[in-house]
Amino acid sequence: MGDLWAGLSEAFRLLVTLDSDLVEITLRSLQVTLTALAIGSAIALPLAAFLAVRRFRWRRSVIAVLNALMGLPPVVVGLAVYVLLSRSGPFGVLGLLFTPSAMIIAQVIIIVPLIASVAHQSLRDLWSEYHDLLISMNVTQSQKIRTLLWDARRALLTASLAGFGRAIGEVGAIMIVGGNIEHATRVLTTAIALETGRGDFALALGLGFVLIGLAITVNLCIHWLGRTEQEGRW
Amino acid sequence: MILFPLTVRGAQTTRRGKVLVGPVDLDLAGVGATVVMGPNGSGKTTLLRLLHGAARLTHGRIDWACTQAEAHSAQAFVFQRPVMLRRSVLENLTYPLRLCGTSRSVAQFMAEDWAARVGLDAMLDRPATVLSGGEQQKLALARAMIIEPQLLFLDEPTAALDGRATREVEAVLRAALASGTRLILSTHDLGQARRLADEVLFLLHGQVLEHSAARKFFEAPATLQARAFLRGDIVE
Numbered sequence: 001m002g003d004l005w006a007g008l009s010e011a012f013r014l015l016v017t018l019d020s021d022l023v024e025i026t027l028r029s030l031q032v033t034l035t036a037l038a039i040g041s042a043i044a045l046p047l048a049a050f051l052a053v054r055r056f057r058w059r060r061s062v063i064a065v066l067n068a069l070m071g072l073p074p075v076v077v078g079l080a081v082y083v084l085l086s087r088s089g090p091f092g093v094l095g096l097l098f099t100p101s102a103m104i105i106a107q108v109i110i111i112v113p114l115i116a117s118v119a120h121q122s123l124r125d126l127w128s129e130y131h132d133l134l135i136s137m138n139v140t141q142s143q144k145i146r147t148l149l150w151d152a153r154r155a156l157l158t159a160s161l162a163g164f165g166r167a168i169g170e171v172g173a174i175m176i177v178g179g180n181i182e183h184a185t186r187v188l189t190t191a192i193a194l195e196t197g198r199g200d201f202a203l204a205l206g207l208g209f210v211l212i213g214l215a216i217t218v219n220l221c222i223h224w225l226g227r228t229e230q231e232g233r234w
Numbered sequence: 235m236i237l238f239p240l241t242v243r244g245a246q247t248t249r250r251g252k253v254l255v256g257p258v259d260l261d262l263a264g265v266g267a268t269v270v271m272g273p274n275g276s277g278k279t280t281l282l283r284l285l286h287g288a289a290r291l292t293h294g295r296i297d298w299a300c301t302q303a304e305a306h307s308a309q310a311f312v313f314q315r316p317v318m319l320r321r322s323v324l325e326n327l328t329y330p331l332r333l334c335g336t337s338r339s340v341a342q343f344m345a346e347d348w349a350a351r352v353g354l355d356a357m358l359d360r361p362a363t364v365l366s367g368g369e370q371q372k373l374a375l376a377r378a379m380i381i382e383p384q385l386l387f388l389d390e391p392t393a394a395l396d397g398r399a400t401r402e403v404e405a406v407l408r409a410a411l412a413s414g415t416r417l418i419l420s421t422h423d424l425g426q427a428r429r430l431a432d433e434v435l436f437l438l439h440g441q442v443l444e445h446s447a448a449r450k451f452f453e454a455p456a457t458l459q460a461r462a463f464l465r466g467d468i469v470e
Contacts (some may be wrong), residue, residue: 126320133317135288137330138307147329151320 007205014206026210029187030218032100032174033167036107040167041160044112048119048159049145052127063120069113074106078173081106085177098179103187106173111163118162122155123148157226161219168215188214236299237308237384238264238416240285244294247284255280255440257294266432267407267417269448271424273469277440278420279314282387285418286311305385310378314390316370318362323354326362326373330381348376352406368399375406379415386410388419392426404429424464428452436460438469 014022051063083089085097085105096102126148134144149156171189178185180194188211195204239261246256255277262268270278283289285296287306298305310330319326327345332338349355352372357365362373371391378386388407392400407430411417421427427434431448436457443457455461463469 130317130319132288132311132313133319136286136311137333139333143333147319 003201003205006202008209010202010206011209012206014210022207022210024183025186025188025191025207026214028100028185029168029189029211029214032103032187033107033164036104036111036167037160037164039104040108040111040115040163041156043108044115044163045119045149045156045159046145047112048116049123049148051116051120052123052148053141053144063117066113066120067117070117072110072113074110074170074172075176077109078106078176081109081173081177097177098181098185100178100185102177103174103185106177107167107170110170110173111167114166115159115163118159119152119156122152122159126152126155154226157222161222164218164222165215168218169211235304235308235384236264237305238262238299240299241297242285242294243297245284245291245296246293247280247289248292253440254289255284258284258440258442260435260442260445262418264416265414267411267419267430268433268435269427269431270418270420270435270437271422271427271463272420272437273422273463276437278422278437279389280440281435281437282311282389282418282420286387308384310381310383310386312371312374312378312386312388312391314393316367316374318365318370318373320361320363322359323349323362323365323373324358327377327380330377334381344380348380351409352376353402368395368402371395371399372402372406375403379406379410383415385416385418388417390420390422392421392423400426436463 013019051059051066081102082097084091085094085102086092087097096105127144130147130151134147139147169189171193174185174187175190175193178187178190180186180190186194188207192204192207192211195201195207242258242260242262244257244259246258247254258281270281272278280289284291286309287296287302288311296302319329321329324342324345327348328336328338328341331341331344336344346355346358349358352375354365354369354373354376357369362370365373371394375388375391391407392403395403404426407417407419411430417430419430428448431451433447434444434451435442436444436451436455436459438459444451444455444460446456451460452464455464459469
């Protein structure tokens with residue numbers, strides 16, 4: 001218990017004094033995760049809508065694989081991205097390894113299946129509701145996708161937030177591809193892992209509480225911006 | 235573009251080997267209201283969907299005076315259970331217009347006009363999904379009519395509505411008829427059929443048993459089954 005209290009007071013101290021290292025790694029955490037979230041959503045949401053409206057031969061298999069990939073182990077993703085980006089890898093010339101860009105790439109790979117699967121569930125339901133009407137109105141494939149994405153936006157927000165939750169708390173992959181370099185690729189989760197390893201539990205816990213607070217704050221902000229739970233049923 | 239005459243020859247739709255409707259032979263001319271009648275399960279909905287192109291034609295031919303694609307874009311369909319887009323009443327009305335490239339301001343103007351015609355002008359900003367059943371059906375009707383279709387299909391449009399809403403819907407339909415819109419609607423409300431029909435298609439087990447002028451059908455139906463149906467007997 002003592003460690004927990006020490007952690008809480010450490011978190012309080014870090015916040016009140018606006019510790020410059022804390023601010024830096026918090027902002028980096030946010031930058032990496034929000035960028036990954038934006039890119040991931042831009043890929044996953046249209047993909048989910050496409051899978052909902054388009055019937056093709058391997059559709060079921062693609063959805064099953066997507067669902068399975070929700071459980072993709074981050075460490076393995078990190079390893080794969082590392083191999084691809086390392087100097088001798090196919091994308092080595094880009095020099096991305098141990099940069100925030102590499103961390104973003106890894107996080108995008110981790111969250112795309114999650115966002116796409118969750119989004120697909122709700123888009124599929126909406127599509128079964130809209131199917132007859134949109135077919136009757138002669139709607140083109142891309143108009144269908146846009147209609148579904150817009151009308152299911154609240155549910156899609158939930159899907160994206162699930163992706164945010166996974167990305168902000170992720171440590172395995174970004175540790176490998178980012179390298180936890182101070183002032184370069186250190187983020188909240190990797191800092192926590194480091195401080196725990198060094199035995200500075202109070203600092204680690206303090207960072208942990210900041211991380212939790214950050215996740216909750218971002219969720220609340222997005223809910224507030226999206227005005228969920230207001231305006232009728234959707 | 236001219237849709238009619240519509241010629242249907244041996245049209246059939248099957249699902250999993252079971253014939254839902256057909257084979258149907260039909261010639262429809264370009265004016266008035268055709269009412270499709272028949273007991274539940276006789277294939278009224280499927281016939282409408284087949285003509286609209288929303289059900290798969292597994293055998294036979296359906297020929298319009300123009301191409302199938304042109305014909306489809308000049309049609310609209312009102313479902314028995316209205317499908318509401320999860321948007322406001324106004325956006326439901328502008329949706330089909332915006333699809334075919336009408337400008338925002340024109341679409342808005344037309345939507346307000348149509349909302350007024352079906353008595354929804356006070357609810358333009360309400361989410362469509364919270365409207366009552368009658369209001370939703372009127373909205374669906376306005377949304378179908380707003381693109382000024384030459385042919386409007388209605389699948390039991392007033393089956394779930396009370397008398398007043400039914401009267402309002404029928405008033406809109408009568409106005410549409412007067413302005414030259416072709417109607418094909420299914421109903422098992424005999425009164426509605428008498429009020430609206432110019433000609434009647436009597437359907438049983440997916441077959442067209444009778445196709446005749448409304449007056450003739452109601453006064454002297456040719457088949458035993460139609461006679462029994464009009465008497466109010468259960469027809470199997």
